[in-house]
Each structure stands twice: as C-alpha cells, then as structure tokens.
Amino acid sequence: KAGVTQTPRYLIKTRGQQVTLSCSPISGHRSVSWYQQTPGQGLQFLFEYFSETQRNKGNFPGRFSGRQFSNSRSEMNVSTLELGDSALYLCASSAGLAGGNEQFFGPGTRLTVL
Amino acid sequence: GEDVEQSLFLSVREGDSSVINCTYTDSSSTYLYWYKQEPGAGLQLLTYIFSNMDMKQDQRLTVLLNKKDKHLSLRIADTQTGDSAIYFCAETPPYGYNKLIFGAGTRLAVHP
Numbered sequence: 001k002a003g004v005t006q007t008p009r010y011l012i013k014t015r016g017q018q019v020t021l022s023c024s025p026i027s028g029h030r031s032v033s034w035y036q037q038t039p040g041q042g043l044q045f046l047f048e049y050f051s052e053t054q055r056n057k058g059n060f061p062g063r064f065s066g067r068q069f070s071n072s073r074s075e076m077n078v079s080t081l082e083l084g085d086s087a088l089y090l091c092a093s094s095a096g097l098a099g100g101n102e103q104f105f106g107p108g109t110r111l112t113v114l
Numbered sequence: 115g116e117d118v119e120q121s122l123f124l125s126v127r128e129g130d131s132s133v134i135n136c137t138y139t140d141s142s143s144t145y146l147y148w149y150k151q152e153p154g155a156g157l158q159l160l161t162y163i164f165s166n167m168d169m170k171q172d173q174r175l176t177v178l179l180n181k182k183d184k185h186l187s188l189r190i191a192d193t194q195t196g197d198s199a200i201y202f203c204a205e206t207p208p209y210g211y212n213k214l215i216f217g218a219g220t221r222l223a224v225h226p
Contacts, residue, residue, distance in 0.1 A: 004156075031212050043202065043216035056213050090156055094212050103212060105149075105156040 002027065004093050004106035012112045018079040021109045025072050025093030032074040033103065034066060037088040046089075049074055078111075086113045120203050120217035126224055132190040134220045136203030141184060147204040147214065148177065148188045157202065160188070190222075198224045 005024045013019050025032050033056075034046040045058040049068035066076040072093075078085055088110050092103040117139040126132045138146070147162040163170045163177045163186075170177045176189040190197055200219040207215060 033212050033214070035214075035216075042218045043204075043214075045213050045215070048212050050211070056211050058213075092157075092212075092214075096212070101212060102159055102162070103147075103214065104159065107156045 004091060004104050006089075006091055006106040006109050008109060009107065010110050010112075012114065013081050014114050015081055015083060017081050018077065019081060019111060020075050020077045021089055021091075021111070023074045023076075023091035023093075023106060025074070025091075026095075026104055029093040029095045029104075030072050031094040031096065031101075032068055032072065033092045033094070034074070034076050035090045035092070036060075037090060037108070038086070043090075046076065081113045083113050085111065087111060118203055118205055118215055118217035120201075120220045122218065122220060124220055124222050126193050126222070128193060128195060128224055128226050130193055132193045132197070132222055132224075134188045134190075134201050134203075134222065136186040136188075136217055138184050138186065138203070138205050138215075140205060140207050140215075141181070142208045144208055145206040146177075146179065146186050147206075148175075149202040149204060149216075151200045151202065151219070153199075160201075193222075193224050195224050195226075198222055 007022045031050045033048040048056040052068045063079045068074045088108045090108045092105045094101040094103045120136045148160040149157040174191045178187045202219045203217040204214040
C-alpha cells in the first residue's frame with residue numbers, strides 16, 4: 001500500500017505570493033490533517049478534513065485555507081505569504097471517523113519564503 | 115487547556131534502555147501517541163495508548179501511563195544508533211476528532 005504523498009517536496013516563494021500544497025492520503029483513508037512544523041513553534045495543527053468537510057481548525061489566520069476533494073486528496077493554500085510562514089508542512093491521513101486512529105504522515109513540503 | 119511538555123534532550127549509551135518522559139494537561143485526553151522523526155523525514159507512528167490503559171508493550175517499546183499525574187513515558191530497550199531521532203509525545207483532546215497536540219520533542223542521541 002502506498003504511503004502518504006505530498007507535493008512538491010520543496011518550494012521557494014517570496015513575500016506576498018500565494019502557494020498551494022497537495023497531499024494524497026493512503027488509499028481508503030478519508031481523513032486528512034495538516035500541520036505546520038517550525039523550530040520556534042514546533043508542530044501545530046492547521047485543520048482536518050473528512051469526506052470533503054472541514055471538521056476541525058487550529059489557531060491560524062484566514063490566510064491559511066484548505067479543501068478536500070471527492071477522492072480524499074487535499075490541498076492547502078497560503079495567501080499573502082510572510083517570512084514566518086517558512087516551515088515544514090506535514091499532512092497526515094487516517095481511516096477513521098473519530099480520534100484514536102493511527103495517523104500516517106507524509107514526508108512534508110518544505111516551504112521557504114524569501 | 116491543551117499543553118504537552120517533554121524534556122528536550124536525552125543521551126544514552128548503545129545497548130542501554132532509554133526513557134523519554136512527557137506530561138500533558140488535559141485529563142480528558144482520549145489517546146496518547148509517540149511519534150519518531152528522523153532528519154529530513156516526516157513523522158513515524160511508534161505506538162499509542164488509550165487513556166484507560168496503564169501500559170502497552172510492543173517489541174522493544176514500552177509505554178507507561180500514569181493518568182493521575184498525567185505522565186506518559188516511552189521506554190526503548192536495547193537502544194541502537196538507529197534509534198537516534200526526535201521523539202514526539204502527542205495527545206488527542208476529547209471531541210478533537212483526529213487533531214493531535216504535540217510536545218516540543220525529545221532529541222535522543224545514542225552513542226557507542
């Protein structure tokens with residue numbers, strides 16, 4: 001079974017631009033969550049999608065948005081990039097409806113904002 | 115409130131046992147997890163425990179949960195150089211669906 005894939009793996013953008021990151025979950029998984037990892041703030045939850053609906057959201061500004069498609073693939077978008085958005089963005093997929101399920105992470109997309 | 119704390123560094127000799135500790139604040143957390151992250155990689159789920167359990171063993175890994183003190187530990191027996199990585203403790207808050215709240219991570223260094 002293929003694991004969680006994220007594209008692109010690396011991205012360099014400049015302040016003010018926008019970016020879209022993609023995550024393909026494990027086949028059959030319907031839940032996709034996104035996390036931001038930085039040296040200063042650690043791993044922080046962005047949002048979770050299940051069956052195309054956002055059902056949980058972290059404390060991030062509205063510049064961070066996401067969506068999920070009918071095939072469970074998910075994208076997250078960051079508009080008006082700031083230097084502080086430089087981070088490793090990780091997505092995780094899970095089969096289950098409720099918490100307590102195994103969540104499998106992708107390798108991440110490393111975003112650098114110049 | 116939601117908070118998970120871990121010590122930042124641990125250094126052990128190859129072959130010894132490693133014990134990584136974690137405390138959490140939300141007593142109603144339902145599941146507690148241990149993840150491993152190697153340089154340049156994503157997170158690998160090592161094991162998890164339901165909050166009504168005291169202990170879980172999986173090969174070289176033993177998880178102990180003290181719910182009264184909100185303390186979670188991960189013991190790695192016969193630690194190898196390949197175990198060098200950052201270990202994250204995480205909890206799932208009630209009604210959080212699949213949301214994970216992570217600690218800052220413990221960097222484990224294994225030396226000969």
